[in-house]
Amino acid sequence: MSEQTKHTPRTAYEKMRALHEVARFDDGTSLIYIDRIILHERTGSIALTNMIEEARPVLCPDMVFATIDHIVDTRPGRPSLSRMPGGEVFIDAMRTTTSQLGLRLFDVDDPRQGIVHVMAPEQGIALPGLTIVCPDSHTCTLGGLGALAWGIGSTDCEHALATRTLRVANHRQMRIWVEGSMPPWLSAKDIIIHLIERYSTSGAKGYVIEFDGPAIRQMEIEQRLTLCNMAVEFGAFSAFVSPDAKTLDYVRGRPFAPRPRHQDAAQSHWLALTSDTGALFDREIHLDIAQLSPRITWGTSPQQAIPIDGHIPAPSSDANLSAARSDQRALDYMGLKSGESLLGKKIDAAFIGSCTNSRLSDLRRAADILRSRRIADHVTAICVPGSTQVKQAAEAEGLHLIFQQAGFEWQEAGCAMCFFAGGHSFGAQARVISSTNRNFEGRQGPGTRTHIASPETVALSALNGCISDLRSLMPQHDDRRVS
């Protein structure tokens, strides 16, 4: 470390890069050392098959972790292997290639199986300060633990497997400082949707985001994971929350976390990975969440969002023709008009799951709303725990009974209907309120209309059969308090 870097205040991102830099190129790109690679059957199978075809060895098999989540059947009891017609080939390829290359695989029946971004934190595979990649865009989720984690393509994944490195641009840095006490109706999901709605899906393009501030420090780890999960929808390279006491508590004792004899050394290393006072960011955003209302998307891009009691805006002015066309196309697809309110809009289905919102705390908050109540008759409702471990923990506290008695189907762990794999969908023009991260055209099935919201908002809307405001449950906001 040069004298200069010792004294210049540095950001956490700069510290993490410096610790992982193998070489630097003239254009500012660096060759970055990769600590852990995570794979799933959908894209990992292609990378591994190609490695074998090109006879390339995996440099460090011990740092690779694979699971099966994307197209595995999640219906109760997993009646078939894949929910994608012909999807068995991906699962088979994952099994044969991981065994050929000597890689760990948490297979369908393994208690550690789950959505990659849910399984990695709970197994201690994701740890603070680690560089982690996975051929999946929501890898940024792991930044919730203070890791530098990002999604890559399959070919770059081969690069990481073969060389334990990747070329990484030196990203601009954005700090999002969040303050104000979190209202009881608000969750990390609403905060990130609000940021995307306000600054657009390219608002953080080219940036790595550091979330900080009193409200972030108050936030539990699972909420931080949710917050970082949608950084990719915000256009960011990645996002993270630097480690603190909550992070250390979360990580301690997890299967792949440091052994007890290394605990102290690891913890002091992690706690040093915060931004120094006076460190410079290219951009700073301040957000006060004390008055923020719950959010919901109205369109087919995550930026097409409004406060739950807001009105759909008019399409962008024709100053930007392509944006205006996209807005109009979204309204047509969603069967909505500008000026309309979404509150009270009848829904056909409700989905709770995905790497954004399928952890134990998400299910607990949704269950609190569903307890002893029934969803509206016309609503199809599904809850899919993010991992087998989440499912088992939820069942141990009886959450599955609350969901089932309310009329939700309780499924096996996986990505499930977060995306349409060609089999089961909610149907064309079905209006779905969903705790997922993408409302793209066709994302949950051809013609399916997806509204993204927090799992609490999804639960309440399922009960009422229409898009609903959580604040109606709060006495200070509405006298028609339910039960």
Added chain:
Amino acid sequence: MMKPITIHSGIAAPLLFANINTDTIIPSREMKRVSKTGFADGLFANMRYLNMERKADPAFILNQPAYRGASVLLTGDNFGCGSSREHAVWALYGFGFKVIVAESFGSIFFDNCITNGVLPVRLSHDTINQFARYVSADPQNRPLAIDLEARTVVAGALTCEFEIPDTARDLLMKGHAPIDVTLERIDAINHHMGEDKKRRPWLYAMADGG
């Protein structure tokens, strides 16, 4: 292996929407093969076909005879955002696209272009609209010419420069697989690993997760 690109001239198709995501470029259900080829038919499937039997929608630009053989795509802001699926690039490349001109790109998509020998060119909204107006008057006879070495795009009397990082440009111009270029530095990587084991022994003395 990857074909090097230095100069490319081809028919350009304008698809001027913002935020075209990789689900739109290739829907998930079209990604049926454990391979990097054979995805051209699934390209823009939701826009390109009227039904599951793949009846072509005559309104979609790539179905129009005027744009037959298009190899340059002109598009809006944030092209290729969303899912990391590299199939998006494989489908575009398989269909015949060599260059994508957009206001900006999803960051994973941009990297995926580089590793697959597809040139991503960033230009301003106004410039793209100008090019689109120019080519659409007679697409077959008004090609767009992209010179990666000079970093220019030329169509008729319109010329403009674009920026691309040197490392990305080198890889595209040489047609090198990045993995082989990096393996030339394997000694430096192994050295880093050795030092790192001293600095973070806890990362290497992993529990077996039993």
